Amino acid sequence: MNDLGTRARAAAGPLSIATPARKNAALGEMASALERNRDAILAANATDMANGEAAGLSAALLDRLKLDPSRIAAMADGIRAIASLEDPVGSVIAEWDRPNGLRIERVRTPLGVIGVIYESRPNVTADAGALCLKAGNAVILRGGSDSAHSSAAIHACLVEGLEKAGLPADAIQRVPVTDRAAVGEMLKGLGGNIDVIVPRGGRSLVERVQNDARVPVFAHLEGICHLYLDRSAESGMALSIAVNAKMRRTGICGAAETLLVDRAAADQLLVPVLQALSEAGCEIRGDAEVRTRFPAALPATEEDWRTEYLDAIISVKLVDGIGGAIDHIGTWSSHHTEAIVAEDAAAVERFFNEIDSAILLHNASTQFADGGEFGMGAEIGIATGKMHARGPVGVEQLTSFKYRVRGTGQIRPV
């Protein structure tokens, strides 16, 4: 494993100064290789699927594992979309002049070597490899064992792209899934050769990575996203956003888990919104006050306020206006994403200022919490930490920076 780290670090050097054209050429070759090797990838995936079925994987896991021609085409398109993004490396983030004539620029640089640990989703191999390359980083990929054959076949296409473009093959390495100790060693940083770890997967994976990693981690443990409907909310908008935030997809981290309704607006908002959610197939869990007004609701306990259902269930509570919403969110939020529906500008500004979550939305669905929706092109995940990256982690967030100072002979006075 340490050899993998040394090779990644060695590859990171030439990669960090590779031109945008060369990196994009590699990405283009990767996409073509995925298309050209479609049948081989499907055959490898068929092996994984057969093994998975024999091992009794759930239908949901098998669906995540399964590839078909359209999913392979989507992977190739995704890589081409990453190629079309602006190259972050070398871009000037800020520049200013000093009174002594020095001109200072802060410019983006690659981070170095990224470790990505993920579950059995073959497409992450392609996405993560391409995103890291675009930002000039070497990457070490460790995917789930159930997708081993699929990932290996996809990885071979990525390496083919690197080699055709004249970039080091070690820029995208894959850890053999047979190496059981690999994850633990990656979390320790492979002797200083991994700069950041990105876990992609469910709570137990992220929790292990966050607890055990000795290098920085870009991740979120959970997305307990809140939607607050203020007394000033336009009721049609409140209704459509509530249904979308909860029910568009219930299994994503940006799905709303708790609905907070301003007590002052309970009469006009609460029942129609809960009715609409219920009709859309959502289970309602409310506190005593909510159940009085909407008797079909099941009882919510404190446990509900801390639960990310990732399912068609929502917890509901009446609060005393924007202050009550801020208090509840301050207590229970996972600092991922929260939204307010309101027409009152003062309430919106308090929501924006006083809540410290990665993403805050006004009059929009929490389900926009996504790098693609933010215009970042692609994301490797969403981070809820405050160090370096926060919110969607796209190519920019996979970079660091350095200063370039241009002088004309300046020396520093004593």
Added chain:
Amino acid sequence: MNDLGTRARAAAGPLSIATPARKNAALGEMASALERNRDAILAANATDMANGEAAGLSAALLDRLKLDPSRIAAMADGIRAIASLEDPVGSVIAEWDRPNGLRIERVRTPLGVIGVIYESRPNVTADAGALCLKAGNAVILRGGSDSAHSSAAIHACLVEGLEKAGLPADAIQRVPVTDRAAVGEMLKGLGGNIDVIVPRGGRSLVERVQNDARVPVFAHLEGICHLYLDRSAESGMALSIAVNAKMRRTGICGAAETLLVDRAAADQLLVPVLQALSEAGCEIRGDAEVRTRFPAALPATEEDWRTEYLDAIISVKLVDGIGGAIDHIGTWSSHHTEAIVAEDAAAVERFFNEIDSAILLHNASTQFADGGEFGMGAEIGIATGKMHARGPVGVEQLTSFKYRVRGTGQIRPV
């Protein structure tokens, strides 16, 4: 100790939404309190000095420890200068519109709670407390035991300023130096209540913090700064920058430690530059080639390339042009600061692109590696890591960010 952490976290909430006016009022009150309590601070310092002398502290350590009226005035002025900086919290770093009408802003937020661990320099108490407050962060200060009385007297002034401005006194807490286990507990993060640790001091302190911290660290272990004189260098400039980079102050992290001279320019540059350094009182250590040309030089061994002298000593080597300089720096640099003197734009661009250190300078002294010189107003240190902060760590680097998304009822299509 964990109580300290809990109280810091509790203070960080109101602090994060304190107005710039209120934070600046607190800073102004702190500066006034330092001036008003000058005699008490000097008396406390006299106790520390007497204890230090009795304990046999070196003259250098005693000088760092000593306060006098002008040093106290400088501390107060430093705090007022921090008050006059632009408030980073809430400032919009980037903003853009999406095709669906969503408007996205990335705005600065405080980091949370900063732990500062430093040696017996009383002024760090004031500097670090004020900088963290300006960026909206709570801070836990742990200074060296030799400065215990001085730091306590200064800390009392900071708390007075907080209280007079109506900010929580727990925003700036000081760990009693009698608590020997405190540093270890801070490095573990006080139960999730410290977000980042900043060590200020010598190599052994920084090394311990970097090795043992379980939270992110902003620091540099050493500054092995290189100065490269290219064949295209203007010789007068090369000479003055070399002398300034090494000799202006030899004990700071931005002082040059290794001089690399383009072999093609050795005839015209090497001897005059070494002569000037030597006349300025610098010991020259050269490789065999350098010693042939400049026999007064002592022999340099591999150990010299990895040594931060922090003294009037420089190691010198001839290299094969810009490529040779990049190779040497890539092997031995501590990624802090490097400078090139050259008129050849292509050499400068290679230097800027291919070297990955926090600060790169062209035709300017390495001694400009300083937050004040960068126009940041003040710095809490210089970081050589690539995560979050890099180079001088000023108020901006003590912040994180969040996203504010403004919509008009947008829901995400299925």
